[in-house]
Amino acid sequence: METRRILAINPGSTSTKIAVYQGDKSVFLKNIKHTAEELSHFESIPDQFEFRKDIIMQELINAEIQIDLIEVVVGRGGLVKPIESGIYEVNDRLKEDLRISVLGEHASNLGGLIADNIAQSLPKAKAYIADPVVVDEMEDVARISGHPEFQRVSIFHALNQKAIGRAFARSIDKKYDEINVIVAHLGGGISVGAHLKGRIIDVNNALDGEGPFSPERSGTLPAGALAKLCFSGKYTLDEVKKMIKGEGGLVAHIGTNDAYEVEVKAKNGDAKAKLIQDAMSYQVAKSIGAMASVLKGEVDGILLTGGIAHNPDLVNYVKDMVSFIAPVLVYPGEDEMKALAMNGYMVMRGEINPKEYN
């Protein structure tokens, strides 16, 4: 029996998820939620390093995990430079880019850094990241915005989007690179990606003011009004950045990053909560429609995933708007922990070679 362990670490904007696998079997899984209030005490994402690492170590101790048997620590990364899909060993260049937030700040930057820190403290472990949020397979035409000063970039839930795309392909006895799907990941951030035969050729920048609004992000805002607000003298750059990421979306409208709380309020007759939830659903459906045209209408399935895909009202709203395009399938939660662990497992067994980050 395989005794070697894999530790998977997934810092998200509203949670820290941990899994331990013994070979290919899950032996421990934990999702620790973080409220907007709790995270507001930290000035920046790097400041959350000790907080998130301590939580992870404490959970492992509480669950009586034999830490010294861990040989692979794989973290969800991170805003490094745009790279192709795959698993990467954490090296000095990668750590430096995560530390300086080369493409911006997001909780997943801590994935590679915490994985490295934990691996260094163990006798035999190595650290990796897999399918980070900057996986870039966009078509050139999709990169062009309406002004040469601005380029569209690929920042999204690459790990889960690909894992769910593959799971759907398996369920219809096809390979991922034989099908076309639209995947909407509905988490702390929301991304909607067009997968053309295994490549995600267009997707919204889920982090920085593009696409549907989400529990803690504004998504696309009217550009003229945003420019005016920036020069109104009422807000600092940091305050405007927080409106876009961290304090936008549900946090701005309702005061919480917990979509479940909004769901309950809407069910109990709170008209504002219902309108805002409907607006979020409407924007997700509209983005799916746009991605259907990217795929020229040849869509095998529309796959809804992420924590908010647990919400039946939101799912039904989206289904009602997009079912005419293709069958809609719902994968509530995410397959990220398994996807991270399986990448680690394949490296541990020598079935794949990790890529080098340059």
Ligand SMILES: Nc1ncnc2c1ncn2[C@@H]1O[C@H](COP(=O)(O)OP(=O)(O)O)[C@@H](O)[C@H]1O
């Ligand atoms: N059972 C549920 N019903 C409705 N919403 C849920 C449920 N579980 C989680 N959510 C919502 O999903 C969001 C978090 O999704 P998740 O994919 O875990 O995000 P992240 O990885 O960005 O932290 C939160 O707003 C949370 O309230």
Ligand SMILES: CCCC(=O)OP(=O)(O)O
């Ligand atoms: C950085 C894009 C991925 C993302 O938004 O992740 P979360 O939903 O976990 O914040």
